[in-house]
Amino acid sequence: MKNNTELGRINVSVDAVASLTGSIVSECYGVVGMASKRLFKDNLAILLKKENYAKGVVVKDTKNGLILDIYVIVCYGTKVSQVVRGVQKKVKYELEKTLEVDFAAINVYVQGIKVVD
């Protein structure tokens, strides 16, 4: 992601966006974990630890803006649809505020429901 200013160019890597997103998602209510994007490859959902939130986010930089794929584990006994919408809203708001980026899509994949007791 590039931005030209009068002083020079600013580059924000997709990894930076991913880790910022991961950190935002971890604060979203109802989200109890993030799953690795590698899930599809090895078919093994790995519940990510705190340092690895970024692994649960895939960022694609396209002409129309960023496409985010976010893989989350949601708490059992919450209204999942509302939790997911909350994630989308918060991620959009925070990233637009901090990075001034445009989005083509923010996709949230619920990879699992976890019972917490």
Next chain:
Amino acid sequence: MKTITALAVKEMLESGANNLSNKHEEINTLNVFPVPDGDTGTNMWMTYSSGMEEVNRSLNNHVGLTVKALSKGMLMGARGNSGVILSQIIKGIYKTLKDQETCTVSEFAAAVANGSKVAYKAVMKPVEGTILTVIRESGEAGEKYMEAHPEAELNEYLEYLLEEANASLKRTPDLLPVLAEVGVVDSGGAGLVAIFEGFYKWSIGQAVKPASEEEQKEEKEFEGYCVELTIDLNTFYQKEFDQEKLLRSLAKNCDKVKVVKKDDKAQLHLHTFKPGDIINLCQRFGEFSFIKVENMNITHDHHLVFEEKPREKYAIITVCTGSGIEQAFKGVGVEYIVSGGQTMNPATEDFVSLIREINAENIFILPNNSNIIMAANQTREVLKKQNIIVIETKTIPQGLAAAVAFNPDEEVEANRKNMIEAMNNVRSGSVTFAVKDTSVNGVALNKNDFMGLSGKEIISHGTDLMQVTKQLLDGLCDEDSEFITLIYGKDVNGEQVEEIKEYMEEQFDCDYQLVDGQQDLYSFIIGVE
């Protein structure tokens, strides 16, 4: 009350629901976190109502089952972040009370504390300074209070819970910087406090009732937008701005329209449902220097000040210089003054731009100088749509006399006749000085000599101002004269005025009026009727 029954729980919940419902809009305005979309209050209220519907549907006399119904209803109907959190809190309460047919105050307190614990479990990194903080701090404090006072009544517990929740709510800006930035407390926390307040009020016998149905209906009806614009008119419309036409084209889409044109700007105020259309329409007149669009269901203020005047039947424009003469004209009811006179003749354009601003059916112009009559007459050519009447006054006294003769209750034609008659009745003279050595009509004048003029004729001249003025008065007045208007200029002092006044009293058998005209060039301007 020490034992809480299912009925009591229902009543308490109802009161909480009503209090939340009554306050949800206030809570919406606090909403800045996680996303400032101003819906927290509504979301919590909808979630809670969904829970209440379920409670009302479940007919039982069991505290556990009642709370279960509430929890289920809230889970299904959860809306928004705060709604989800609220549903988790209730879930925690339900888990503690699920087997209780009735419960004690201590058990209830423990359940509330558990609500906080369950709510915390559903998030990886809880953000403090939110509804979570408020439920945790107040729940824990409430549990401790019950341990210390096992015999406490429900209302005592609820009072303490509410106090603690309020205190915790006040601390939220310290924990969450974005709240402090905006200067609000957390909206979700405020919603929770509203629920607790409903509980407490019920426990002291003042259960909260829902705001009347009518009020709610009124709130919902959409009133549209209040639009205020200031347009910097482009060069074309500066001349051609047609208020009527604009009003006609706007009329379909809006009401309460006010348009005021001032110099090269136009100010516009209106109410509409489609502000975008209005802005597009107005942009062809020029660019905007100020735009305000406000939803009228939310508070709205007026930023522009409109000095709109109702359309009047008559307006009189006069031309003069000297603040005292202006005052004299204003004193006889002339509202509009174009600055000008002997040495600075106003152009037609000066009249035209002034008339465009005047909202009147008939406009009289008093040029008060033979050199200005032409410009005034040309105004009629430029503004053909307006009814402009030029009374060809050649002097200030004539103008004053014509203005006095004007009667707003008379018809246009009658006024015109009366004003011309009054004008012709006046014989005017003026005293000024020669700017250089010259000879006019065979009269030799030295520079700075004073001369008394009547029309273009020099009646008197000399070096003594008093003498010249007195001779001029002699020339103007005859036995039919009834009234003298003496306008004295800047260069005349009080003693000289006094001297002329005494002279008039001695010599002429008529009334007189002294005006401190403050004009340049002319020491005296005299009108005799």
